[in-house]
Amino acid sequence: MNNSLQIADYIVFLIYFILVTSYGLYIYRSKKNVSTSSNEYFLAEGSLTWWAIGASLIASNISAEHFIGMSGSGFALGLAIASYEWMAAATLIVVAIFILPVYLKNKIFTMPQFLAKRYNETVSAIMAIIWLLIYVFVNLTSIIYLGALAISSIAPVSFEFCIIGLSLFSVIVTLGGMKVIGYTDIFQVVVLILGGLVTTYLSLTLLSEHFGFGKDILKGLSVLAEKAPDHLHMIFDKSNPHYAELPGMSVLIGGMLINNLAYWGCNQYIVQRALGADLKTARKGILFAAFLKLLVPVIAVLPGIAMYVMHQNGMFQHEMLDATGVLKPDRAYPTLMNLLPAGLKGIALAALTAAIVASLAGKANSISTIFSLDIYKKHFNKNASERKLVLIGRWCVVVAMIIAAIVAPSLKSLDQAYQFIQEYVGFFSPGVLAIFLLGMFWKKTTAKAGLAGALLTVPIATVLKFLPMWTNGAFPDYPFLDRMEITFVAIVLIMVAISLLNPEPKQLHAAHKIEVDKSMFKVSSEFIIGSFIISGILIALYTVFW
DSSP states (O other), X not given: OOOOOOHHHHHHHHHHHHHHHHHHHHHHHXXXXXXXXXXXXXXXXXXXXXXXXXXXXXXXXXXHIIIIIIHHHHHHTOGGGGHHXXXXXXHHHHIXXXXXXXXXXXXXXXXXXXXXXXXXXHHHHHHHHHHHHHIIIIIIHHHHHHHHHHHHHHSSSOHHHHHHHHHHHHHHHXXXXXXXXXXXXXXXXXXXXXXXXXXXXXXXXXXXXXXXOOSOHHHHHHHHHHHOGGGSOSSOXXXXXXXXXXXXXXXXXXXXXXXXXXXXXXXXXXXXXXXXXXXXXXXXXXXXXXXXXXXXHHHHTHHHHHHHHHHHTTSSTTTTBOTTSOBOGGGHHHHHHTTSOTTHHHHHHHHHHHHHHHHHHHHHHHHHHIIIIIIIIIIIOTTOOHHHHHHHHHHHHHHHHHHHHXXXXXXXXXXXXXXXXHHHHTTTHHHHHHHHHHHHHOTTOOHHHHHHHHHHHHHHHHHHHHHHHHTXXXXXXXXXXXXXXXXXXXXXXXXXXXXXXXXXXXXXXXXXXXXXXXXGGOOOHHHHHHHHHHHHHHHHHHHHOO
């Protein structure tokens, strides 16, 4: 694999690096003479515009697991993997209408804070610790690993050097706080979309050329449809060999919905971008993010499908194999990037780096927010000053990044990293969603029920995954999205039963009240129009590619 860069590539990447760091420094210094509060540092309270919120949501969400992992899944599974993105667009609308107003009305700044207010400190502390473990050992680690793997395969630098470089760059961005992250993400998202489109264009023109149509991108799309019709279906039936990974209608109304609602509605890493804004601004930002979400499969999935067609027709036979000769779908995107001409390869490299750094910075900021406000201040130093909290947050960023960088190389055995991430985060998501939805919309939910939900979600998901193996197949081996659905229903039933059998005294229940009223869910006419446009596009996509 040709992992060399030309002078033009170095120049382009250097320009990107200088622009990001300079802009971040400018944003940071613009607040230099103002005393930094913890809310300003962690949430950029009142500072982010709707377009900054939307861009930051996408820049933080899209990372190496999309460019590399999702492209690899596109190679292996096809367009169906795009459901994670397209259904997320629909989910964002639901979050903006029904979930976000609850946080803003009740002045919620962290997810554990919501749990403490609605349930008790025990539930909050347990979930805070679980969140930190997931964020550090699954999310940060996988982002660093995939990022280093991708960059080392297209640039003449070692895997280990990439881990160190990405970690340091991310720490520098993160230490400036949410305002710096939010506004640099605007630049990052422009770079990653443009760079992603460059690689998509290359993949389709290569396909067109290989079949004798010249550099015609539209012919490339028609070749894709002709040569890989099995890779252009959104819904798999049970006869499909990949049904276990994307089980039929579960991608629309089952486990995928649970996965997306938990990720976009109950996830500090994501929701944090909107918590410092007013409701109207936050909703517009989320709607903007939903529009951007529709583009992600174009830059992340299509290149993988194009590589599948080319590989099936004799191209890139060696490049898609690892050192032991095993086919690795996650090599699809790096292989394409290595074919880009000088200058364009630098743009694609900048795009990939932008996605990785933005995602790492956002995740690290959320880790520091939860640790500083929900663990350190509550359990170690209740009288900590604002300055002390910010200092602790910055040290937390450094420590979390070091841990993730040390653990990252252990992920080298993965095949489709994107699916790995989704499955193991799915052990945790159903319980989170059950606790939050019942806490918001069912007043009778008790603290004991919340505690049961927090403690049982991982054990139930674990039993569902490993029971078929433990019983030699006597117990059904459900696809992981279906396991998420079963786990969610089980947790809801358990929480409802506990709440009804052992209701809380009225005084205790009043102390844990979350304010919710119908007026919170009213939306503007422009929001309704934007939502209808997104919904119409989604209906058209699923109708065409069903």
